[in-house]
Amino acid sequence: MKVLVTGATGFVGGAVARALVRAGDDVRVLARPDSDLRNLEGLPAERVPGDLRDQASLRKALTGCRHLYHVAAHYALWAKDPSIFYDINVTGTRNLLEAARAIGIERTVYCSTIGAIGLPPDGGLGTEDTPVSLDQMAGHYKRSKYLAEQEVLKLAKEGLPVVIVNPSAPVGEADVRPTPTGQVIVDFMKGRMPAYIETGMNIVDVDDVAAGHLLAMQKGRQGERYILGCRNLMLREVFEILSRLTGVKAPAVKLPRLAILPLAYLNHWIANLTGRPPRIPLEGVKMAKYKMHYDCSKAIRELGLPQTPPEVALEKAVRWFRNHGYA
Secondary structure, three states: OEEEEEOOOOHHHHHHHHHHHHOOOEEEEEEOOOOOOHHHOOOOOEEEEOOOOOHHHHHHHHOOOOEEEEOOOOOOOOOOOOHHHHHHHHHHHHHHHHHHHHHOOOEEEEEOOHHHOOOOOOOOOEOOOOOOOHHHOOOHHHHHHHHHHHHHHHHHHOOOOEEEEEEOEEEOOOOOOOOHHHHHHHHHHOOOOOEEOOOEEEEEEHHHHHHHHHHHHHHOOOOOEEEEOOEEEEHHHHHHHHHHHHOOOOOOEEOOHHHHHHHHHHHHHHHHHHOOOOOOOHHHHHHOOOEOOEOOHHHHHHHOOOOOOHHHHHHHHHHHHHHOOOO
């Protein structure tokens, strides 16, 4: 079966493309001409040039395909010009799905983010049905992905055969341009974590996330959202696991978030002047306020989402970063 994957040069998209090849699908990947292609090395997939902002290139890439996996996004905690988040994540998603509808793509899986899922005000676990609004989105990445998801849900109500998946914090192999979570692992391995701000996260193996995309294509209900996650952990627990895996001592000093916030604002201001990403991302500090713990049972129950232990996923990440010279 001919399938198109967007975002295959990235961490999650690359894992999805590799999983599809292993499953025997005929994989085509959409990539900008200036993309970092390291994640496609050795992958027996057709590469087609294109850009989510170029509708003609999208129609050409989709022609002849039956299924679409839309994983591409501008994923960062900072950009000098925030409009890039909305141009790619919102307008680009709408461009692609409208092209898919016009061409007659049989089924689409759209990769959103856990950040678009609500969290209960009482501190419980977030689910696919937890109420959430744009005002609760911290930062341009989350805001743009929330708005993109609203576009997808609107198209689903109009009859577009699309399923939404919301990965939590994936870790594992081939995080070529380290994601924010991957960068935390690299910084830890380099001993650059003398202190930390406590927060909560849901860690999942990136290969399980990839499997979740394929399972959503096979079993997901049209217009439904599925959290692709595994175990809820506090950042301190993640550091303890990393310490056991690497021999690097876990940071013992826990800093109050409000004490770091002014430094983050200063870093943000300097970054906007210099054009260099901030060392202390403001959006990351803001997000640390929330314990991002979720109930992943819907995807386990309905899709059969694998549950690789976070210790195994983190060991894969550590080994890959070490073998490829990141730390």
